[in-house]
Amino acid sequence: MKIQLNGIRDERFERPLHHITQLFFEESDLHFGVVENAELTVSILITEEADKVVVTGVGVLANSSKKFESMFENSFKEAETEKKRFTLVKGAVFYVFLTILQDVTGMIQQWGILTGIRPTKLLHKKLQEGKTKEQAHAELREDYKILDSKINLMQAIVDRQLAVVPDLYHLEKELSIYIGIPFCPTKCAYCTFPAYAIGGKQGKVDSFLGGLHYEIREMGKWLKENNINITTIYYGGGTPTSITAEEMDLLYEEMYESFPNVDKVREITVEAGRPDTITPEKLEVLKKWNIDRISINPQSYIQETLKAIGRHHTVEETIDKFHLARSMGMNNINMDLIIGLPGEGVSEFQFTLDETEKLMPESLTVHTLSFKRASEMTKNKEKYKVADRREITEMMGLATQWTNEHGYSPYYLYRQKNILGNLENVGYSLPGQESIYNIMIMEEKQTILGLGCGASSKFVHPVTGKITRFANPKDPKSYNDGYEKYTKDKIAILNELFDLEKTK
């Protein structure tokens, strides 16, 4: 849809208005000012007065005389600062634009004008500021136009998170650690993670692990010297179980020796994502080092789908490896499912849920396929036939109903850009089996230190909450060339963050 938008002169509005447009149209083409052959023209008028802002908008479709009108007024009564005034003007403009697009398309946006990827973070913030649930909900409803069904979902998730991590608002003096292992048996078609097919590259793996051991040692030294404890540790990638059992053993030994108080870490997770990497030897190693949370990811239980997306393992392998892990004492297994994989509709997804019922993993993450730019699928969109928005929404509804009927509750959620049908990804778990790391990464209440390839660190300032990011390189070669420097740089940021220079 080619849209001409008149009346917007402030550049700060442009990006969010693009995002709002993308919620409605798979192929959106938004222009600020006059453009030839616009299919829809929206004119916005912003009238700022001393005590309020009034925004009106009119949308007209080409070849039609029908008008779509909207109006919104925001009072400046509680806007003490210029920034707050701007937020109110922005909110009014977004609301008017959103409602016009809703009327034009007949589509209702359940998340209103909220385009951020972490809705629950917003609710946590309001509650932490001392607002009551009722006040916070009213603000979400009025300022963002979020529907009650989504506000209730957010509240259920926030309640659950605070039950699992009662000190969630006071964990800023600890940190969590993410360790990235960038190898996989083969590369899946939709993948945008740092993942390099491992076949025949042992030299590369050896040098990478050398660098990773170094980072763990140095960071561990710093944490011990500064009495900083670790809340959770997460091995992701790639596929952390794509290295050999012996390499895994040495890595976990390093973790226990270098990091402080590993026995007090609340959770250690290893993504064993691809079932074709799981062996009894590797499971023994995980057990030996008390790692009991793993992720085995079927994505789908339909063989043709797995083939189409380039996952070279069979459905039976997923099921067999799940039973093997169970029989060897793994009592907290997560499984990832993806809605909207190529060629899959409601009946295929129902089949996947039926198969999941036979296994009953402790937690289940339901993703909606997003067309991330870099992935193979985006480059070949014609080759991969995917369900439309209506069907995706139906599948999401099935997942909600199924998890509810089987005793799972949602405990974290995030939204993605370019996500089919503008839905969310939701993590469900059986009671008491929530992943604390997932809560940490979503709610950004403490620093996540990233070690290894493609690992990004998110430094959360313990007082202001300001976030600084630092990314280790994605490819093993650059990592191998620079891991000493990256370690040093991160230690410098940590020193500043925890204000350690002054106290030394």
Ligand code: SF4
């Ligand atoms: S297993 Fe995961 S990380 Fe590896 S290629 Fe597939 S999607 Fe990417």
